[in-house]
Amino acid sequence: MQRSGDDGLGRLLHTVHAADRGNLPAVALWHITVAPLTGVQMDEAVRRGWLTRSERLVAERRSSDMLRGAFGSRRVLRRLAASVVLRCAPEVVEIASWCPRCGIADHGRPWITNTAGRRLSMSTSSSGDTVVIAIGARSIGIDIESEHRVADPALVAAARRLDGWDEVALACPSDSTPLMEWTAFEAIAKTTGHGLTAGQWRIAEALAQHRLEWFTDRHGWVTCVAAAAPAAPIL
Structure with a gap:
């Protein structure tokens, strides 16, 4: 039986693969308009390995369904984008971050790796329902x-x-x-x-x-x- 969250996540995956990516030397760019995920879709993303349990808990701390779903969408999108660049399944992408001010690892500048140990820089930004993602071999920031x-x-x-x-x-x-x-x-x-x-x-x-x-x-x-x-x- 198909889970009710599958269709939305499938559209996200298709959106990332079909998105018109801009080009800079050694940088992959995405500019995507996306709707917030529902709670069911975020739970399905956790089951697939597209969203970590920690990220799901962070989403729940947001003050409204819209903010929770938007956070979930952004986190899933960046994992899917990373999987395209690394040419691997989304669930094996490791996204780490660290904040130099407070020493906490659930926010701060992110970077990505896969099981082969390849490491890349990542930056994301959003405004309204638009998300931009940049991935490169060297330091990168986007807004x-x-x-x-x-x-x-x-x-x-x-x-x-x-x-x-x-x-x-x-x-x-x-x-x-x-x-x-x-x-x-x-x-x-x-x-x-x-x-x-x-x-x-x-x-x-x-x-x-x-x-x-x-x-x-x-x-x-x-x-x-x-x-x-x-x-x-x-x-």
């Missing part, structure tokens, strides 16, 4: 934002006071929009493992080792990818 992010002048002004923002703004093209600067800051901050608290010297060091690329989708949402230059350290 997607809509115009709503920069609609509040007070929020933009607060962001520009973040330590390291000026360095990122200088690294952006002279005609960059506020949204391009915002996505660049978040993408480069992710490569440090410290996120928005990276600080000026970590941001400056990361900018010296990564190049920035931007993409705009049909909705006008902007994605920035910070990809390590060939001479930068391999993770």
Whole structure:
């Protein structure tokens, strides 16, 4: 008998394989619009090995069904994307992370491995029902934002006071929009493992080792990818 969660997970798998992936040298990119998973679908994902029990518990701590399902979708999508790059079954992909601030391993900059020990860098971001995923052999960060992010002048002004923002703004093209600067800051901050608290010297060091690329989708949402230059350290 077919389980009620199978159809949704099957669509996710098809979406990942059929997605129009962008190309940067040595980087695989996904830009996917996806609906939240139901509780039944997340339980089925755990059974298949596409979602860990720990991830399922983290999802349950979200405050609404929509937030729980969106978290589940993002975690399943990144495992499916990793399996495409590693050319292995999703259930054998190992996704690890570590937060340098608190030492906890259930969040922070992620990386992926398979049973053969191949290790790759991964970064993800989401806005609304859109998820972007970047996977590469070297350090990588990605961020997607809509115009709503920069609609509040007070929020933009607060962001520009973040330590390291000026360095990122200088690294952006002279005609960059506020949204391009915002996505660049978040993408480069992710490569440090410290996120928005990276600080000026970590941001400056990361900018010296990564190049920035931007993409705009049909909705006008902007994605920035910070990809390590060939001479930068391999993770």
